Amino acid sequence: MAALVWFRNDLRSLDHPALSAACAEHKTVRGVYLLCPQQLNEHLIAPIRRHFLRRALDELGQQLGELGIAFDIIDAEHFQYSAGQLADYCQAHNIDAVYAHRELLVDEIKRDDACLSQGIPLQLIDDSLLNPLRVTKPNGEPYKVFTPFSRRSRDYLMANFPRCLRRPAAQGPAINNRHCAVFGEERASDDWPVSQTAVLEQLRSFCAERAADYQASRDFPDLDNTSRLSATLALGLLSARQCLARLQQECGDAIWDTKTGAGTWLNELLWREFYRHIAYHFPQVVKGRAYQAYTDQIPWPNDQRLFDAWREGRTGYPIVDAGMRQLRDTGWMHNRLRMITASFLCKDLHIDWRWGERHFMENLIDADFAANNGGWQWAASTGTDAAPYFRIFNPTTQGQRFDAKGHFIRRYIPELAHLSDKAIHQPPTQANYPAPIVDHGIMRHITLALFQDARD
Ligand SMILES: Cc1cc2nc3c(=O)[nH]c(=O)nc-3n(C[C@H](O)[C@H](O)[C@H](O)COP(=O)(O)OP(=O)(O)OC[C@H]3O[C@@H](n4cnc5c(N)ncnc54)[C@H](O)[C@@H]3O)c2cc1C
Known part of the structure; x- marks a missing residue:
């Protein structure tokens, strides 16, 4: 029997809790990504992002191949039917455990529920947030205002500084993972790095060379002094934990002070968290409705x-x-x-x-x-x-x-x-x-x- 890691918006092999858990508990591990062209269209995915996604999946296939992990892209008919296709894949490959990172949007939650009700042995692990939904008001209600949310988040992180996971050990000899998936209309994204080395260097150089000046310069588009890591974070080529860890390594305790450049940058990562909390706790905003x-x-x-x-x-x-x-x-x-x-x-x-x-x-x-x-x-x-x-x-x-x-x-x-x-x-x-x-x-x-x- 084997384990399957279902990759979503977490296309990396470093600091990947689901991959690490699968490799720790199973001798044979495979990876899979469900690609649904119809969903790319329904979710209005930009041509440049489709190209970026293609390159990111190629890179992930290579990283997993080096670990001896086979990586497949399933051409999913539709998001809604992904549970059925995944169940077929699990049967074909003798999979007895599926590991994935929890997603917080309402359709993704429904999809995962459908997988569980079809008997897919899916284990959901928290990954996308620095504070896995535990940051609530003292009475347990979700925050609706950013400043108290960010204050409470920083306190939480100071007490529970998240640790990054290493890449798992190779499972076997290297494998050449190749795919020829359909992404629809694409536009070149080559200015945006996908290789792990380049992405880590982008993070390092921002934290070491520009984060200290971030507060003073971030509002001036001509200076171009922000990290430009948003696309990388959106597809999970980097985790928020890796960003926080590198920021602390380069800037030390300044990260906890919102008057510093590093502290201001951490605040931006917390805005990212805040909106994820809002989308999770108030799903009407995801359904085209105004919060007010x-x-x-x-x-x-x-x-x-x-x-x-x-x-x-x-x-x-x-x-x-x-x-x-x-x-x-x-x-x-x-x-x-x-x-x-x-x-x-x-x-x-x-x-x-x-x-x-x-x-x-x-x-x-x-x-x-x-x-x-x-x-x-x-x-x-x-x-x-x-x-x-x-x-x-x-x-x-x-x-x-x-x-x-x-x-x-x-x-x-x-x-x-x-x-x-x-x-x-x-x-x-x-x-x-x-x-x-x-x-x-x-x-x-x-x-x-x-x-x-x-x-x-
Ligand atoms: C109308 C509007 C639409 C936006 N749409 C998106 C979007 O689709 N995707 C997206 O990632 N960001 C979005 N943002 C937030 C922000 O503009 C971008 O994250 C930022 O410009 C990306 O550049 P950077 O990576 O250099 O950010 P940096 O300034 O270096 O910030 C670091 C990271 O923090 C996160 N971040 C920063 N600001 C915000 C914010 N206000 N809200 C949430 N996360 C933040 C991003 O992941 C970003 O990469 C939007 C903001 C506005 C006002």
Whole structure:
């Protein structure tokens, strides 16, 4: 009999609790990944992310092959039927134990329940969180506000610093794992490393060379001083534990102080945790509903023409357009720009935040359902711990503040490159760049009225 490790968003062999448990308890171990092209489509997976996934699976197959572990990709017909296909695979390969990491979204929980009810010997192990759902208020209720959640999380982590697991010992002679799976339309993701050595080096160099400066520099897109590990974390090429361990190794106790760069970076990892907790405890947010139920009453006008201008980066607001063009051209967008462009879509163009959420899912290499939903609901003031609805970013002053010299705008909007540092934020009329498509002052007042009417 053999054990099976069912890989999900945890495509690595280092610090992999399910793999380690399988190897410790069984002589023969196989690995499997269920790939469902229909699900990739239904989950709006971006072409760049499909390519990234393909490369990550190739890399995982190689890592497992070196350990003598056979790795298969099952071409699953549909997410819903994966239990049946997995049961067939287990029978064909004499599997008597299946190890996997617990997933926290409602459909994934249902899928795992279906596997268990079909008799698949599935053991679910916590992996994706630093604080496996144990961080609740003293009365056991989930946190709905980030600051107390993060404080409590840090206390928990100080007392229970998570340890990373080594790679398991080889199970046998090396195996050449190959696959030819179908991922649908792909777009090159080669700028994003997948090899274990490169990913670990990316983490090390960020923690050693840039984390200390993170607090001061993270909001300035031109400096590009954030870790750019989001895509890697979303597919689990790295674990959050590895990030925390490396951060502590390089920055010591500064990680516990939120006034330091390292402490601020840990806080960002905790935002990732927070939104996962929210998606788990309040599954309505995963079903397209706003956390603040009253905001579902807002009659967003949803003007398709304005939406098209936003997604194509031709709103006439340079910092918004530069952000949207960064997404279009690279499949990634800096966090400050995600906040500005999301706020602009909802509060200046009056388009339902779900349209923006979907557009990000369709284009981001790091698309992560909980983080994306949390980010959109934050920006739209519809979420648990959202920006208050009357706090509305002014897209011009945001540009002046976070790209003062216009370096970032010039990189993505070359037609404005000749303008002075001052003029670039409010360009004079020119043939090849649009005038602002809306008046921020007027749209701001309408936003306030939309929210106030929905509340009454
Ligand atoms: C509207 C909107 C949509 C977003 N969509 C996503 C998404 O689909 N996937 C995604 O990973 N992040 C999303 N974020 C959060 C954040 O913008 C990205 O995680 C960050 O820009 C990634 O860059 P980085 O790896 O250099 O981050 P760093 O600044 O180096 O942060 C380290 C890690 O912490 C996590 N993180 C940082 N900020 C946040 C945050 N606000 N919420 C949750 N996790 C965070 C990420 O895993 C990130 O890689 C979104 C934010 C907004 C406002």
